[in-house]
Amino acid sequence: MNFSDNSKSIEVDTALLRAIFNHHFQLTGLLDIRGRLLMANETALNLIGISEKDVIGKNFWETPWWEHSEEIRKQLRSAIEEARSGKFVRFETTHYDADGKLHHFDFSINPLFDQQKQVEYLVPEARDITELKLTRESLQQALAEVNRLKERLENENDYLREEIRGEHDTQGIVGQSPAFKKLLDQVDQVAKTDATVLILGETGTGKELIARSIHDISGSRDHPMLTVNCAALPANLIESELFGYEKGAFTGALTRKLGRFELADRGTIFLDEIGDIPIESQARLLRVLQEGEFERLGSEKTLKVQVRVIAATNRDLQEMINRGEFREDLYYRLNVFPIQLPALRDHKEDIPALVTHFIDKYSPNLDKKIDSIPHEAMKALMDYHWPGNIRELENIVERALIVSQGNQLELGDWFLPVDCELEDPTITTLRDLEVNHIMKALEKTSWRVSGPNGAAKLLDMKPTTLESRLKKYGIGRKRFT
Numbered sequence: 399m400n401f402s403d404n405s406k407s408i409e410v411d412t413a414l415l416r417a418i419f420n421h422h423f424q425l426t427g428l429l430d431i432r433g434r435l436l437m438a439n440e441t442a443l444n445l446i447g448i449s450e451k452d453v454i455g456k457n458f459w460e461t462p463w464w465e466h467s468e469e470i471r472k473q474l475r476s477a478i479e480e481a482r483s484g485k486f487v488r489f490e491t492t493h494y495d496a497d498g499k500l501h502h503f504d505f506s507i508n509p510l511f512d513q514q515k516q517v518e519y520l521v522p523e524a525r526d527i528t529e530l531k532l533t534r535e536s537l538q539q540a541l542a543e544v545n546r547l548k549e550r551l552e553n554e555n556d557y558l559r560e561e562i563r564g565e566h567d568t569q570g571i572v573g574q575s576p577a578f579k580k581l582l583d584q585v586d587q588v589a590k591t592d593a594t595v596l597i598l599g600e601t602g603t604g605k606e607l608i609a610r611s612i613h614d615i616s617g618s619r620d621h622p623m624l625t626v627n628c629a630a631l632p633a634n635l636i637e638s639e640l641f642g643y644e645k646g647a648f649t650g651a652l653t654r655k656l657g658r659f660e661l662a663d664r665g666t667i668f669l670d671e672i673g674d675i676p677i678e679s680q681a682r683l684l685r686v687l688q689e690g691e692f693e694r695l696g697s698e699k700t701l702k703v704q705v706r707v708i709a710a711t712n713r714d715l716q717e718m719i720n721r722g723e724f725r726e727d728l729y730y731r732l733n734v735f736p737i738q739l740p741a742l743r744d745h746k747e748d749i750p751a752l753v754t755h756f757i758d759k760y761s762p763n764l765d766k767k768i769d770s771i772p773h774e775a776m777k778a779l780m781d782y783h784w785p786g787n788i789r790e791l792e793n794i795v796e797r798a799l800i801v802s803q804g805n806q807l808e809l810g811d812w813f814l815p816v817d818c819e820l821e822d823p824t825i826t827t828l829r830d831l832e833v834n835h836i837m838k839a840l841e842k843t844s845w846r847v848s849g850p851n852g853a854a855k856l857l858d859m860k861p862t863t864l865e866s867r868l869k870k871y872g873i874g875r876k877r878f879t
Contacts, residue, residue, distance in 0.1 A: 425503070425524035431517055433458050433478040442524070458522065467492075481507040481520050490527075502531045571604070571611055572755045575745040581608070581737065588735045589615045594687065596672075596732045597710040599739030601832060602789030602858075605710035606670060608739065613666040618706050621665030624658045629671035629870075630862040637679050638695050641686075647696025657694065659686055659703050666706040672732065673713035673724065674866065680725045687731045707732070712832075742784040742791060749779055752788065756795035757807065769805040778809060785831045789858050833871050836864070840873070 425442040427435055435458050438450055453461045459474040470491055477487045488506040503524040510519040571582070588595055589612045597605045606625065613623040631639055638647075642657030658667060669675070675683065686692050691702050709732050718724035742749070753776070757768050775798075784790055794809070801810035839853040846852045847868075848861035857864065867873075 425522075425526070427458070427522050429458050429478070429520040429522060431482060431519070433475070433482075433520065435461060436519075477505075477507050478520060481509050482517055484509050484511070484517055491524075493524075500528075501526055502528045571607060572751050573745060573748040574751065575747045577740040577745040578748055581739065584735075584737050585611055586615070588612060588737070590617075591735075592617070592706050594706075594732055594734040595708045596734070596736045597708065597739060598736060599710075599712060600741050600787055601712050602787035603739040603741060604788050605712075605739060606668065608737065609666075609668040609670075609708040609710060612708060613668075613706070616666070616706065618665050622662055623666040623668060624662045625668045625670060626658055627670045627860065627863060629674035629866045630860055633676040633679070636676060637682060640679075641682065641692045642694040644694050644696035647694070651696065654694075657692075659692060659705055660694075660701060662705045663703045664705075666708060669707065669709040671711060671863075672709040673711040673715055673718060674870075677723060677725070680728050684725065684728045684731060687728075742787040746780055749791065750776065752791055753779060753795055753807075756792050757799065760796045760799050764799050766799050766802060767805060768799065768802065768807050771807045775807055775809050785835045786857070793856070793858055829871070832867075833873065836867060836871070836873065 426439045427442060428437040430436055435453050435456055438453060443450060443453075448462055457475075458478060459471045470493070473489065473491060477489060481487045486506065486508055488504070491503050491505050493501050493503060504527045505522070505524045508521045508523070509517045510521060512518040573579075573581075585608060595609070595612060597608055599605055609625075610623065613619060626640065628636065638651075638655070638657070640657050640659055642655050642660055643651050645651055645654050669683075682692060686703070686705070687707060690704060691700050693700055715724050715729050715733075719726050719729060750771075753771065760766075761768060779791070779794075786793075795807075798807050798809050802808040836853070836857065839856045840847075843851060843853045843856060847864055848854055852861065854861040854864040859867075
């Protein structure tokens with residue numbers, strides 16, 4: 399055979415050429431100017447399981463390699479026609495081997511010229527890129543998954559930043575009274591299931607702590623628990639927070655945002671202050687509880703989630719149903735396993751253990767070492783009515799640690815017990831107790847709501863939650879000059 403490299407003629411022995419072709423790991427052949435096969439290497443022949451005599455002299459596009467696809471035959475014929483004009487042709491195609499496995503090829507046809515610079519032969523080559531293509535597809539899928547997880551994490555950071563700052567104190571459940579033991583038995587029973595839980599109790603009784611404990615010993619403990627304070631979310635934003643929204647769903651929706659139900663998938667969502675969720679949003683919430691599905695605002699795509707729902711409230715939902723403020727069907731969907739948290743005044747025998755727990759909790763940060771609690775101090779704590787329950791006790795112990803100068807706990811002038819007649823819980827309503835408690839905090843802070851010296855800090859509330867309570871109870875602000 400005679401080839402030209404534009405400078406001189408090269409005579410190549412056919413046996414040597416065949417040896418070179420067979421040494422080539424790619425699928426390689428030699429065609430005449432009409433596209434008939436003159437030579438094929440062993441790699442190409444072995445791929446489809448044929449001998450050279452079955453294909454030599456045939457048009458390349460009519461050989462058994464391509465009998466499975468008329469489309470590839472046309473593609474090859476067109477490529478050979480283009481190469482005959484002196485052009486280097488390259489394209490991707492597919493091919494099944496003798497075992498029926500699909501291969502992807504990077505195919506090329508290279509023209510060889512004679513001394514007159516006319517195309518004399520064509521060299522088809524096929525590089526098997528199956529693994530490369532599969533790897534590339536896997537990388538693309540992995541990148542898409544990374545982007546999805548990145549978006550999820552970015553959204554989770556918006557909701558979980560506060561929770562990430564510190565470890566959840568699930569050990570804060572302290573109590574040995576019969577009422578508290580009954581409560582812990584209920585927690586243990588329901589945590590082993592995926593049943594919806596409704597936690598009922600006055601403000602400050604530890605509803606979120608109980609919800610966290612249920613999650614931490616449940617089968618969903620390896621997945622997130624997201625907390626939603628329904629009282630702190632404006633009515634026009636609660637659905638976007640719960641279910642998310644698409645870019646452009648409303649004015650200001652500049653990017654897509656995942657809702658808390660979506661982020662809590664396979665985990666737990668804790669709906670605190672569920673009694674404050676607007677009536678117009680309750681139907682969508684009911685659908686998630688019943689069907690496990692919802693749509694982001696601005697999207698028609700239905701999303702499915704598997705979320706354990708724990709709700710909590712200090713309000714009388716039955717009374718709200720009677721007033722038309724809460725859906726009865728939603729109430730029954732939430733009330734699968736109700737847990738009633740006892741007020742602190744109903745299990746005062748746990749106060750000494752709670753005081754010791756809070757001392758141990760706050761002493762290290764305050765650099766205090768308390769060895770004893772005077773009898774008078776403990777009696778004052780035991781005699782108090784505790785309208786703010788365990789949260790109020792925790793605040794008072796922390797303040798007492800701050801003012802204590804020695805190794806004994808000193809209550810100081812922060813603790814002002816009310817008259818013992820308040821021991822009778824029937825003397826006033828829970829609403830009035832809460833209003834009075836908020837009023838005292840506001841008066842003590844000169845009606846400052848937020849900030850380090852504000853009433854919200856004193857009551858251990860978020861400022862937005864306190865603002866919601868002020869609006870709910872119609873408590874007006876005083877002006878000071």
